[in-house]
Amino acid sequence: MKTCDDYERILREADMIKNLKCPGIPVVFDIEDNNDSICIIEEYISGKSLTEYISEAGCITAHDMADIGIRICDIISYLHECAGIVHLDIKPSNIIIRDNSDGKREVFIIDFDNSDMIDGRHAGHAMYITAGYAAPEQYNGDGSVRSDIYSIGILLLYMASSGHVQSFTSEAESVCRLYSNSIGPVIRKCIRHNSIQRYKSIAALRKELCSISDTMNYKKIAKFDITKKFLGFFRGKKSVIADKNNNCGNQGQQRESKIENNDILQADVRQITGNQWNTEVSQSTHHHINTGDFGFAFGEKL
Numbered sequence: 001m002k003t004c005d006d007y008e009r010i011l012r013e014a015d016m017i018k019n020l021k022c023p024g025i026p027v028v029f030d031i032e033d034n035n036d037s038i039c040i041i042e043e044y045i046s047g048k049s050l051t052e053y054i055s056e057a058g059c060i061t062a063h064d065m066a067d068i069g070i071r072i073c074d075i076i077s078y079l080h081e082c083a084g085i086v087h088l089d090i091k092p093s094n095i096i097i098r099d100n101s102d103g104k105r106e107v108f109i110i111d112f113d114n115s116d117m118i119d120g121r122h123a124g125h126a127m128y129i130t131a132g133y134a135a136p137e138q139y140n141g142d143g144s145v146r147s148d149i150y151s152i153g154i155l156l157l158y159m160a161s162s163g164h165v166q167s168f169t170s171e172a173e174s175v176c177r178l179y180s181n182s183i184g185p186v187i188r189k190c191i192r193h194n195s196i197q198r199y200k201s202i203a204a205l206r207k208e209l210c211s212i213s214d215t216m217n218y219k220k221i222a223k224f225d226i227t228k229k230f231l232g233f234f235r236g237k238k239s240v241i242a243d244k245n246n247n248c249g250n251q252g253q254q255r256e257s258k259i260e261n262n263d264i265l266q267a268d269v270r271q272i273t274g275n276q277w278n279t280e281v282s283q284s285t286h287h288h289i290n291t292g293d294f295g296f297a298f299g300e301k302l
Helices: 004-017 050-057 062-083 136-140 145-160 170-178 184-190 202-245 251-272 275-283
Strands: 028-033 038-042 095-099 105-109 288-291 294-297
Touching: 004 028, 004 038, 050 095, 050 145, 062 095, 062 105, 062 145, 062 202, 136 145, 145 170, 145 184, 145 202, 170 184, 184 202
Parallel strands: none
Antiparallel strands: 028 038, 095 105, 288 294
């Protein structure tokens, strides 16, 4: 038997999402309304909730955090800019992730029963609060674009802490320091108590996350290049110089020497990227190496 509150809540949700056309939002097929019940018939989204995803994966990379965050921003940006809707209940159980066999990741957002129109059309309806993920102003019955930004910040914090931190606490600051060279500053700005101090829009937040994602890809390449340069200096440079100073005129011998030296270099690269590399990184946390025009911190998870 439907109650008045349930009826209004479901009807309000149906009214807001029935015309949404976004790949990350379930399609509404129909709304069944009779004397006894009302329900929304919508697309079934297969995949895992972010809660399940983090529980199974444990620790994920800063690149993956940024990637998931970007995809969430894309959906929320559509809601804010195209539909005039604020979600107001962004949390792990409302995020569905599907990793396809082709390696493509898809992210969906579900559950719009706490959502509201930015223009206040549904203002005054009962607002449900998810402790930790709700922005401070939501406890006073207010919700805005920057409230969703706060919730995304806590969501990033949840991923960065492997699911252990789900609110702004002293532990949150520890997590931000751990990722001080990547996602940490973004989390800090998202979850400012004063909404004016947060990102002014989802687009601004997305831009920061894209920058992190690009940087993480760059670091992976740079770390390997730096390893090669160090090994080339200590292992290969002397042999190459010796070959160049050898005036025997036998170019064939020089080529064989360089090929042999390259084989040694490749073997050393494979070795240093294994346990030996991990040991050296753990002993070098927070030390910086600058090569050319770039630098990165050893010890940060990429």
